[in-house]
Amino acid sequence: MFGKMSGRIAAWSVTFVVVSTLAGCDAVSFMDPDEQDGFAQNGGGDGQNGSGGDAGAASDDIYYVAVDGDDQAEGLTSDTAFATLAHAGSLALPGDTIVMLPGVHSPQVVLEDFGGVAATITFRGEGDGVVLDGNGSSDVGIWCERCTNVTIEHLVVRNFTDVGILFTESTGVTLNSLEIHDNGFAAASDWAEGYGLHVEHSTDVLIHDNDVYRNGPSPQVLGHWMGTGINTFGNTDVVIRDNFSHGNVGGGMLVEDSVNVLVENNLITGNQLDATVEEWWDGALWVDGGHDVTVRGNTLTGNLGPALQISDEDNQQPHGYVLEDNIVTDNYFGVYLWNFGTEDLPPDNIVTLSGNDISSNTRQDIWIEAKPCPPEDPCI
Numbered sequence: 484m485f486g487k488m489s490g491r492i493a494a495w496s497v498t499f500v501v502v503s504t505l506a507g508c509d510a511v512s513f514m515d516p517d518e519q520d521g522f523a524q525n526g527g528g529d530g531q532n533g534s535g536g537d538a539g540a541a542s543d544d545i546y547y548v549a550v551d552g553d554d555q556a557e558g559l560t561s562d563t564a565f566a567t568l569a570h571a572g573s574l575a576l577p578g579d580t581i582v583m584l585p586g587v588h589s590p591q592v593v594l595e596d597f598g599g600v601a602a603t604i605t606f607r608g609e610g611d612g613v614v615l616d617g618n619g620s621s622d623v624g625i626w627c628e629r630c631t632n633v634t635i636e637h638l639v640v641r642n643f644t645d646v647g648i649l650f651t652e653s654t655g656v657t658l659n660s661l662e663i664h665d666n667g668f669a670a671a672s673d674w675a676e677g678y679g680l681h682v683e684h685s686t687d688v689l690i691h692d693n694d695v696y697r698n699g700p701s702p703q704v705l706g707h708w709m710g711t712g713i714n715t716f717g718n719t720d721v722v723i724r725d726n727f728s729h730g731n732v733g734g735g736m737l738v739e740d741s742v743n744v745l746v747e748n749n750l751i752t753g754n755q756l757d758a759t760v761e762e763w764w765d766g767a768l769w770v771d772g773g774h775d776v777t778v779r780g781n782t783l784t785g786n787l788g789p790a791l792q793i794s795d796e797d798n799q800q801p802h803g804y805v806l807e808d809n810i811v812t813d814n815y816f817g818v819y820l821w822n823f824g825t826e827d828l829p830p831d832n833i834v835t836l837s838g839n840d841i842s843s844n845t846r847q848d849i850w851i852e853a854k855p856c857p858p859e860d861p862c863i
């Protein structure tokens with residue numbers, strides 16, 4: 484199908500920097516992804532200095548990273564900054580902050596079993612012009628797997644072939660005030676369609692005040708799946724608020740198979756949703772599966788395709804969708820609802836609409852299909 488692909492992420496074919504803050508782990512290692520889990524679980528740390536310490540004990544150190552830094556320095560001031568995020572991450576304990584100084588930083592980082600319950604570890608850009616750049620060849624900027632209480636904020640993340648920032652199986656995730664652009668243009672994995680931000684199978688997630696644009700396949704190939712600016716799948720307790728998702732090749736935002744989600748005050752505009760080779764449309768904001776999802780106060784305008792798409796693709800019988808006080812105007816379609824077994828609005832316990840301005844959409848304001856796929860090739 485086009486626009487989203489469910490499922491667990493697959494192994495990657497490149498070498499990463501792996502960092503863990505669980506007890507008994509070495510600080511940093513370069514290795515094949517197939518060896519990552521063994522490193523994170525079976526490292527030989529001595530219980531001292533950072534990643535070998537107690538991840539449950541709160542700390543308040545600030546580590547600095549600069550493009551002209553030195554990983555042999557102490558890293559505790561801007562004048563003694565480290566050279567890499569990986570080295571700073573290997574020392575960070577819950578409560579610590581890693582400050583990236585202005586410049587173009589290029590290494591990609593995988594964080595496994597990182598963080599702890601005592602406090603948040605924060606990665607923060609200092610001032611303007613702090614960039615993590617994939618140079619058109621690296622596939623993921625920051626990968627965080629089984630992370631606990633991690634915040635990433637005030638960075639520009641660009642030019643990664645598959646995903647800008649990825650979280651999986653994590654809790655306490657905050658992505659704040661990021662500029663995420665030109666990622667996912669040449670996704671090579673068998674699951675990623677090209678994303679700016681991707682969060683899956685995680686809990687307690689905040690995605691706030693991010694500028695997300697020009698992510699997804701480039702050039703667009705009609706008849707092939709499309710990307711997403713902010714892609715979320717299988718999460719619980721999520722707030723997606725005050726983001727600007729625009730000009731992506733594919734959806735602006737996806738909420739799939741997730742529970743207790745608030746999507747509020749986002750501006751979603753100018754996303755390229757056209758997959759008409761198969762008469763399949765991506766959604767500027769697509770909500771599918773899960774339950775108890777509130778979409779409130781968003782503005783969706785100027786999108787090529789359905790601005791707000793609500794579906795039950797896998798026959799999960801979702802419920803508790805609330806669509807209120809949204810502005811949905813000047814798109815190709817306004818609201819597209821499908822696979823709820825009716826060509827009328829679904830019952831109120833499934834979808835409730837109130838206070839929305841759904842008007843002036845080119846082809847149709849509200850489009851409802853019971854089952855959009857032909858019998859010989861059903862969706863369900």
